Amino acid sequence: MTPQAATARATRVAELLRDSERAVVLTGAGVSVPSGIPDFRTPGKGLWEKVDPMEVAHINAFRSDPDRFWSFYSQRFVGLVEKRPNRAHEAIAELERRGLVRGVITQNIDRLHRMAGSRQVVEVHGSIDRCVCPQCGGRVRLDEVLDLLSSGASTPECSACIAPLKPDVVLFGELLPEDAMAEAHALSREADLMLAVGSSLEVFPVASLPGITLESGGLLALVTQGPTPYDSDAEVKLDGDVVAELDAVMAAL
Numbered sequence: 685m686t687p688q689a690a691t692a693r694a695t696r697v698a699e700l701l702r703d704s705e706r707a708v709v710l711t712g713a714g715v716s717v718p719s720g721i722p723d724f725r726t727p728g729k730g731l732w733e734k735v736d737p738m739e740v741a742h743i744n745a746f747r748s749d750p751d752r753f754w755s756f757y758s759q760r761f762v763g764l765v766e767k768r769p770n771r772a773h774e775a776i777a778e779l780e781r782r783g784l785v786r787g788v789i790t791q792n793i794d795r796l797h798r799m800a801g802s803r804q805v806v807e808v809h810g811s812i813d814r815c816v817c818p819q820c821g822g823r824v825r826l827d828e829v830l831d832l833l834s835s836g837a838s839t840p841e842c843s844a845c846i847a848p849l850k851p852d853v854v855l856f857g858e859l860l861p862e863d864a865m866a867e868a869h870a871l872s873r874e875a876d877l878m879l880a881v882g883s884s885l886e887v888f889p890v891a892s893l894p895g896i897t898l899e900s901g902g903l904l905a906l907v908t909q910g911p912t913p914y915d916s917d918a919e920v921k922l923d924g925d926v927v928a929e930l931d932a933v934m935a936a937l
């Protein structure tokens with residue numbers, strides 16, 4: 685693609701954002717890759733290299749052997765805690781500040797959208813921001829969980845019922861959080877524009893949301909490397925690096 689064509693596409697996305705009234709952003713793992721968080725579906729990357737995520741991050745693994753679950757998951761927590769938002773997260777937060785998007789629906793659990801300043805964030809896979817007690821429903825903040833782990837607890841426990849705490853993220857084998865899903869569906873249905881960033885749009889629930897927007901008459905714009913099932917439905921697709929592409933969109937606004 686020529687640089688002129690790339691600029692024209694970014695300008696088109698900027699135009700769509702300006703012309704819409706109820707735009708929403710949908711993000712996947714690709715938006716956090718520039719922050720140093722690999723997509724675990726990419727084989728041979730870091731923490732997920734030697735384990736099968738379907739097995740270690742499964743609700744049955746948590747229930748049957750919480751110590752073993754946490755010996756893996758605590759590394760994941762500590763790895764994610766150090767990460768910082770990148771310019772793609774910042775651009776998305778800026779769009780909300782300027783009133784150009786209503787909010788962001790994300791499948792990422794890394795809370796980087798909130799750290800970047802996004803206020804309306806729907807986390808359909810939950811967040812590492814807290815753990816929950818499966819017995820009493822109590823919530824424990826991430827910093828307290830990290831304190832428990834660094835003081836030598838192999839499994840962080842609820843101080844009230846001594847039950848193993850569960851990260852407030854959707855593990856394999858678990859249902860998606862109803863409230864977040866209802867909110868994601870409503871935002872998608874009401875959206876006159878969905879900007880999908882850094883997602884191959886192949887994994888449920890994120891895969892179903894652009895279809896909801898399209899069926900309600902909204903438009904779709906994609907900022908994603910690699911093919912998606914929605915490529916032919918999209919008004920425009922930017923397929924370069926997410927940070928560079930969103931920079932170009934912001935410059936064209």
Ligand SMILES: [Zn+2]
Pocket residue numbers: 817818819820821822842843844845846847
């Ligand atoms: Zn409890």
